[in-house]
Amino acid sequence: MNSELDGDREFPMAHLSTDVLIVGAGGAGMYAAIAAAREGASVLLLDKGQVGRGGATIMAQMTVAVALGEQEPDSSQLHFQDTLNAGRGLCNEELSLLLCDDGPKRIREMERWGTRWAREDGHIKQEMAPGHSVKRCCYVDFLNTGPAVAATLRRKVSEIAAVRRVSNLSVIEIFVRDGRAIGALALDLVSGQFISIQAQAVILAAGGLTKLFARNSASANMGGEAYALALWAGAELIDMEFVQFFPIGHLAPRLVGMDPIMWDPFRYKLGGKLLNGRFEEFIDRYGSTDFGKYNVMRDIAAYAILKEVEAGRGTAHGGAYLDFRHIPEAQLRGAFGPVIDRLLANGIDLTKTAVEVGPMAHYHMGGVRVDAHMQSRVEGLYAAGEAVGGANGANRLSGNAITEAFVFGERAGAHAGEKVRRLESHWHDDVARESVERFSNLRNAHSTGTTTPIAVQAELQQLMWKKAGPFRTGEKLNTALERIVQMQRELSGLRIGAQGQFNLDLQDWFELRAMLTTAEAVVQSALARSESRGAHQREDFPAPDDSLLKNQVLELKDGELSARWLAPVRLTQQ
Amino acid sequence: MSGSSIKTSKLHVKRGAPGEAERYDDFEVPYEDGMSVLDALCWIRSHLDSTLAIRYSCINANACKTCMALVNGTVEYTCIAKLTPNALTVEPLPKRPLIRDLVTDILPEDEKL
Numbered sequence: 001m002n003s004e005l006d007g008d009r010e011f012p013m014a015h016l017s018t019d020v021l022i023v024g025a026g027g028a029g030m031y032a033a034i035a036a037a038r039e040g041a042s043v044l045l046l047d048k049g050q051v052g053r054g055g056a057t058i059m060a061q062m063t064v065a066v067a068l069g070e071q072e073p074d075s076s077q078l079h080f081q082d083t084l085n086a087g088r089g090l091c092n093e094e095l096s097l098l099l100c101d102d103g104p105k106r107i108r109e110m111e112r113w114g115t116r117w118a119r120e121d122g123h124i125k126q127e128m129a130p131g132h133s134v135k136r137c138c139y140v141d142f143l144n145t146g147p148a149v150a151a152t153l154r155r156k157v158s159e160i161a162a163v164r165r166v167s168n169l170s171v172i173e174i175f176v177r178d179g180r181a182i183g184a185l186a187l188d189l190v191s192g193q194f195i196s197i198q199a200q201a202v203i204l205a206a207g208g209l210t211k212l213f214a215r216n217s218a219s220a221n222m223g224g225e226a227y228a229l230a231l232w233a234g235a236e237l238i239d240m241e242f243v244q245f246f247p248i249g250h251l252a253p254r255l256v257g258m259d260p261i262m263w264d265p266f267r268y269k270l271g272g273k274l275l276n277g278r279f280e281e282f283i284d285r286y287g288s289t290d291f292g293k294y295n296v297m298r299d300i301a302a303y304a305i306l307k308e309v310e311a312g313r314g315t316a317h318g319g320a321y322l323d324f325r326h327i328p329e330a331q332l333r334g335a336f337g338p339v340i341d342r343l344l345a346n347g348i349d350l351t352k353t354a355v356e357v358g359p360m361a362h363y364h365m366g367g368v369r370v371d372a373h374m375q376s377r378v379e380g381l382y383a384a385g386e387a388v389g390g391a392n393g394a395n396r397l398s399g400n401a402i403t404e405a406f407v408f409g410e411r412a413g414a415h416a417g418e419k420v421r422r423l424e425s426h427w428h429d430d431v432a433r434e435s436v437e438r439f440s441n442l443r444n445a446h447s448t449g450t451t452t453p454i455a456v457q458a459e460l461q462q463l464m465w466k467k468a469g470p471f472r473t474g475e476k477l478n479t480a481l482e483r484i485v486q487m488q489r490e491l492s493g494l495r496i497g498a499q500g501q502f503n504l505d506l507q508d509w510f511e512l513r514a515m516l517t518t519a520e521a522v523v524q525s526a527l528a529r530s531e532s533r534g535a536h537q538r539e540d541f542p543a544p545d546d547s548l549l550k551n552q553v554l555e556l557k558d559g560e561l562s563a564r565w566l567a568p569v570r571l572t573q574q
Numbered sequence: 575m576s577g578s579s580i581k582t583s584k585l586h587v588k589r590g591a592p593g594e595a596e597r598y599d600d601f602e603v604p605y606e607d608g609m610s611v612l613d614a615l616c617w618i619r620s621h622l623d624s625t626l627a628i629r630y631s632c633i634n635a636n637a638c639k640t641c642m643a644l645v646n647g648t649v650e651y652t653c654i655a656k657l658t659p660n661a662l663t664v665e666p667l668p669k670r671p672l673i674r675d676l677v678t679d680i681l682p683e684d685e686k687l
Contacts, residue, residue: 259635502677505624
């Protein structure tokens with residue numbers, strides 16, 4: 001059965017039907033679509049923005065970590081060890097090994113499909129990046145990795161007849177019947193109508209939650225929906241306290257057309273000075289050195305920058321200066337060619353101006369708890385890419401995010417595609433009818449409020465940044481939790497405009513509803529982890545506590561979040 | 575310029591859906607050097623009128639290519655079109671079917687319902 005709109009059904013909404021429904025069309029979702037179709041499944045690939053043009057992949061201008069061994073000898077075992085070291089004891093080793101083992105296959109497959117990895121002397125060029133023991137990171141010049149791989153995957157999925165793509169469709173609830181995922185309810189932004197979707201399997205590929213934080217480095221549409229959808233459907237989440245904050249994201253001057261974390265390779269290759277608002281070196285005040293080496297650890301850089309700001313020595317936009325004025329223009333151009341012109345088009349002349357940088361939310365290590373088939377505990381509900389929790393433990397190794405998007409996307413698609421061949425449909429119209437009845441009156445019921453969903457989103461972003469950001473305390477987290485719970489109660493009173501087509505209030509409202517659930521999961525997990533480990537830093541518990549060398553697993557019980565602690569998944573001796 | 579330390583910019587924005595009478599709304603937004611037209615449109619949605627329909631996905635990477643509109647009569651990506659301290663007119667793309675306000679139907683045929 002392929003996905004066709006069916007207007008003749010008894011219940012009052014449009015209906016689509018497919019074998020595999022994929023929620024989110026970034027790198028993981030598109031790869032999952034290709035893999036599911038290879039298994040003979042029909043696929044419906046949805047994105048709330050435009051297919052292949054939103055999410056994290058397209059913004060990732062940096063590198064992809066894979067043990068190709070093209071630049072120097074390497075092995076997936078070595079990549080695996082580096083990944084575990086970065087993860088500070090909390091990696092799900094089964095998932096980490098899968099990521100490292102399958103990475104090379106996916107990168108070579110992408111090359112066959114047209115991605116032009118940077119090459120040198122007849123081999124794929126691989127660079128060193130922090131945390132890697134060998135030169136392992138490939139890329140597409142210049143700082144164009146994400147847009148290039150997104151273009152390859154967009155072209156590939158568009159060539160497959162079994163994959164139907166639909167843009168501007170937001171999934172707002174997964175249908176579950178007798179413990180099995182059977183489809184989803186979606187909002188068509190263009191028409192303002194609800195659409196019911198019947199599926200044999202559902203893959204959540206809308207990971208990432210950077211939009212929860214006022215300062216973030218990804219696309220504007222990553223509100224953490226995959227995590228909320230999974231929880232509501234009965235799946236478990238793992239490691240939700242581990243949000244990765246990138247220490248020197250771009251703050252000012254306003255920069256468009258670039259990834260805000262682009263300064264990292266600049267700093268390593270050229271040597272950029274980190275200076276406080278008074279143009280003084282400051283890293284040495286925090287137990288480290290940077291001058292002349294430019295390699296201070298990320299967590300120390302983030303801490304030092306925020307402490308200088310707290311002491312009143314920050315820059316105008318609340319960060320530090322990154323200064324390249326000591327580097328001759330020819331050297332800047334030699335290293336970054338056309339990127340220098342893109343900076344100039346933004347009015348940024350690195351020979352004359354220091355830019356302002358600071359920590360920002362960048363990536364989420366936590367996510368849906370899945371088995372090695374990427375299936376959650378809800379039968380037929382899978383996760384892929386950043387939506388998956390566990391592979392990166394407490395801290396992600398740089399370059400593992402795109403690898404994980406491809407590897408977990410491919411695995412989820414292949415397993416779901418293979419499984420649906422063996423399944424009888426478990427669909428029942430009543431499940432969709434009940435779901436839509438809960439939301440159908442939203443526009444009328446919300447015409448009188450004064451506060452808009454987007455205004456509350458902005459407040460939540462400030463709250464999460466200030467109270468649950470890079471450096472946390474029990475007091476701050478409790479304040480955040482209290483306000484989040486209040487905001488959840490206020491959801492029913494927010495104003496939604498009456499307009500039918502392209503009603504962004506309505507989309508904002510559903511997005512906010514998911515953001516609040518995910519934010520609560522992050523804050524509750526962060527409160528319970530009374531130690532500092534990896535990306536989770538508590539000022540009131542500054543050291544690691546080995547009794548907490550466990551993963552925190554969340555589920556919904558009677559509508560309330562409930563946590564338990566589990567020993568990390570280790571591989572048995574091989 | 576006035577003596578005020580806060581600079582502002584004025585946007586003259588075409589509104590409405592197919593079949594409705596033509597109308598323009600005027601908005602005043604805080605202006606900072608380097609701001610894009612999309613920044614201003616997002617600010618309007620957050621602070622003045624959340625019902626304004628705009629289209630964007632990646633917001634500032636000029637990667638999604640979905641935020642096109644007419645800015646002072648020229649087709650621009652609003653995410654890289656610079657805001658100016660003067661008044662700007664923003665209108666939907668003229669050769670595409672209008673959905674509402676600044677949003678037109680630009681999706682490929684095979685990405686629609």
